[in-house]
Amino acid sequence: MIWLRVSGLFWRLSPLRVTAFTVVSVLLALIPAAQIGLVAAAVQGVADAVTGDPDAGRTALLAGGALLGVGLVNHVLGTFLQYLDTLLRLELTARVGEWVMRKGTRLDLEQYEDAEIYDTMQRAFQESSGGRVYQVFTQLLEVARELVTLATVSIVLFTWSPWIALVILLSPVPSVISYMFFSHKAYEIEYERAPDRRRLYYYQHLTTTDHTYKEVRLFQLGPHLLERYTRLVRTFFDVDRRLARRQSVLGGVLGLVSVAASSGAVLWAIHTTTEAGQVGQLAGYLQAVGSIQVSAHGMLLGIAALYKDSLFLGNLFAFFALPERRLKGGTRPFPDTLRKGIEFRDVRFVYPGTGRVVLDGVSFTLPAGECVALVGQNGAGKTTLVKLLTRLYEPTSGQILVDDVPIEEYDLDDLQRHMGVIFQDFIRYELPVRDNIGFGRVEAREDTARIAEAARAGGASAIVDELPQGHDTVLGRHFEDGHQLSGGQWQKIALSRAFMRRAPVVVLDEPTAAIDAEAEAEIFSRLRDVARGATSLVIAHRFSTVRMADRIVVLENGRVIEDGVHQDLLRADGVYARLFRIQASGYLTEAASS
Numbered sequence: 147m148i149w150l151r152v153s154g155l156f157w158r159l160s161p162l163r164v165t166a167f168t169v170v171s172v173l174l175a176l177i178p179a180a181q182i183g184l185v186a187a188a189v190q191g192v193a194d195a196v197t198g199d200p201d202a203g204r205t206a207l208l209a210g211g212a213l214l215g216v217g218l219v220n221h222v223l224g225t226f227l228q229y230l231d232t233l234l235r236l237e238l239t240a241r242v243g244e245w246v247m248r249k250g251t252r253l254d255l256e257q258y259e260d261a262e263i264y265d266t267m268q269r270a271f272q273e274s275s276g277g278r279v280y281q282v283f284t285q286l287l288e289v290a291r292e293l294v295t296l297a298t299v300s301i302v303l304f305t306w307s308p309w310i311a312l313v314i315l316l317s318p319v320p321s322v323i324s325y326m327f328f329s330h331k332a333y334e335i336e337y338e339r340a341p342d343r344r345r346l347y348y349y350q351h352l353t354t355t356d357h358t359y360k361e362v363r364l365f366q367l368g369p370h371l372l373e374r375y376t377r378l379v380r381t382f383f384d385v386d387r388r389l390a391r392r393q394s395v396l397g398g399v400l401g402l403v404s405v406a407a408s409s410g411a412v413l414w415a416i417h418t419t420t421e422a423g424q425v426g427q428l429a430g431y432l433q434a435v436g437s438i439q440v441s442a443h444g445m446l447l448g449i450a451a452l453y454k455d456s457l458f459l460g461n462l463f464a465f466f467a468l469p470e471r472r473l474k475g476g477t478r479p480f481p482d483t484l485r486k487g488i489e490f491r492d493v494r495f496v497y498p499g500t501g502r503v504v505l506d507g508v509s510f511t512l513p514a515g516e517c518v519a520l521v522g523q524n525g526a527g528k529t530t531l532v533k534l535l536t537r538l539y540e541p542t543s544g545q546i547l548v549d550d551v552p553i554e555e556y557d558l559d560d561l562q563r564h565m566g567v568i569f570q571d572f573i574r575y576e577l578p579v580r581d582n583i584g585f586g587r588v589e590a591r592e593d594t595a596r597i598a599e600a601a602r603a604g605g606a607s608a609i610v611d612e613l614p615q616g617h618d619t620v621l622g623r624h625f626e627d628g629h630q631l632s633g634g635q636w637q638k639i640a641l642s643r644a645f646m647r648r649a650p651v652v653v654l655d656e657p658t659a660a661i662d663a664e665a666e667a668e669i670f671s672r673l674r675d676v677a678r679g680a681t682s683l684v685i686a687h688r689f690s691t692v693r694m695a696d697r698i699v700v701l702e703n704g705r706v707i708e709d710g711v712h713q714d715l716l717r718a719d720g721v722y723a724r725l726f727r728i729q730a731s732g733y734l735t736e737a738a739s740s
């Protein structure tokens with residue numbers, strides 16, 4: 147049914163152009179039959195004129211003139227078809243890319259983090275140029291056109307000799323069957339290969355991108371990665387070569403059957419027409435033999451190609467059919483300022499498809515307008531908590547309440563609009579500063595005063611002031627005139643993006659890991675001001691940052707083990723106090739020995 151869906155896509159693209167394309171294609175398909183009839187009439191006319199028929203010369207001339215007219219029509223229609231072809235192809239290429247992007251923005255994070263679904267996406271992206279969709283459409287029309295040609299030419303040929311016509315018609319069948327068989331095999335191989343192909347692209351990415359260069363170069367990973375790449379490519383090549391060998395042997399043998407059948411038919415035609423002295427018929431016959439064979443072959447190969455391309459296109463349609471935004475919100479608008487705060491109540495979480503409990507009954511509160519720091523060793527579940535709070539995932543059990551209302555009752559888009567979040571792996575947009583900060587509130591990206599204020603809040607003002615084109619300086623090195631920043635400078639820009647949002651809830655996941663201590667202290671001492679009284683959650687490993695928070699929550703193995711203010715936690719002499727002293731003593735020892 148892929149054919150139907152492809153036709154549907156084209157119809158939606160431009161009903162007028164698709165109709166014109168179809169009509170012109172069918173008209174062109176009638177031309178070979180007309181040419182055969184006219185050639186036969188012209189040649190027979192000449193032959194009769196030579197043997198003394200007085201009217202035959204005029205008939206031959208008329209047939210020749212008509213042949214010229216048909217040739218002209220063929221040329222004009224052919225040119226017009228080419229023009230329509232270009233238009234439809236351009237339009238489709240742009241639209242398929244657009245559809246793929248739109249779909250990508252409507253999926254859940256869970257789908258991106260699921261290896262199987264991710265493979266489906268990768269397979270679909272290979273089709274996102276729209277090339278194959280277009281191919282299927284033109285193949286469909288090609289098959290229809292050859293069918294019309296075949297039918298009309300067969301009528302002529304069958305009236306002369308049904309047996310010869312049948313032999314020629316059936317001759318391509320064996321080779322087409324083998325083509326279909328091998329197409330299916332090729333598709334199966336390619337399907338199984340998707341994870342390895344991803345690995346291949348990944349090795350390529352590691353050795354050809356700017357931000358991987360330093361490490362790959364200094365660890366001298368280049369040759370090793372190249373070897374992994376080559377090993378995979380060689381495995382692919384071995385499998386493909388075996389398939390190609392089998393295909394050419396079988397295809398070659400079956401092709402011989404086709405050649406033998408058509409050559410035999412030509413000989414047979416020469417023999418019968420010579421005996422009857424029908425020169426015109428012989429000329430028409432020879433042309434018809436060629437034409438019918440080309441059309442039958444074209445049609446059957448078209449069907450086989452359609453079959454193969456439809457299999458590949460199935461991936462694209464499978465991607466389009468992926469369920470969208472399964473995570474639904476309610477209708478309640480998210481508050482512009484929190485009244486009470488956020489409460490995690492006995493939250494448990496297991497990543498879908500895994501058996502490991504990442505959060506095991508987490509309970510704590512984020513009082514409105516306060517800043518809570520979340521600490522814990524790597525893998526304790528801190529970022530996972532943020533994913534739940536921002537509703538990128540749903541708790542397996544337990545509840546998150548905002549101002550005593552379960553989080554899922556709030557409108558999902560509105561909730562996310564009211565959260566200023568920066569993750570550890572924030573994006574470095576290779577775009578102007580205006581976008582890098584303005585994307586925090588995309589509707590306000592032209593509001594230079596607001597961007598400047600956000601930059602101040604994130605400690606990025608001095609960086610922006612020094613850039614050659616200020617807010618319009620392109621960052622990064624991917625595009626012309628791009629200006630590269632240091633890691634800490636990028637992080638300040640990302641922080642500014644979070645503040646650009648002016649959200650009532652601010653979540654910063656290791657926001658200052660790359661920022662120098664002085665700037666970090668400056669940003670956090672002003673956090674309450676810059677966050678405009680927002681309720682904030684900060685994940686940090688540096689205790690100089692953590693101690694500035696109103697409350698501190700310590701997470702270990704998915705459980706809250708301590709919760710309180712800095713001084714109380716120190717007095718309690720638990721895990722927090724131990725970790726704090728380790729860091730503090732490191733600094734003190736260094737200070738004492740210097």
Ligand SMILES: Nc1ncnc2c1ncn2[C@@H]1O[C@H](COP(=O)(O)OP(=O)(O)OP(=O)(O)O)[C@@H](O)[C@H]1O
Nearest residue numbers: 259497500504522523524525526527528529530531
């Ligand atoms: N998408 C995922 N699918 C399955 N497991 C995951 C996924 N993301 C994280 N995990 C697992 O969940 C656990 C908690 O991860 P999380 O990223 O929340 O830790 P974290 O406390 O933020 O660590 P860090 O301090 O290193 O950033 C880890 O054991 C990790 O392996």
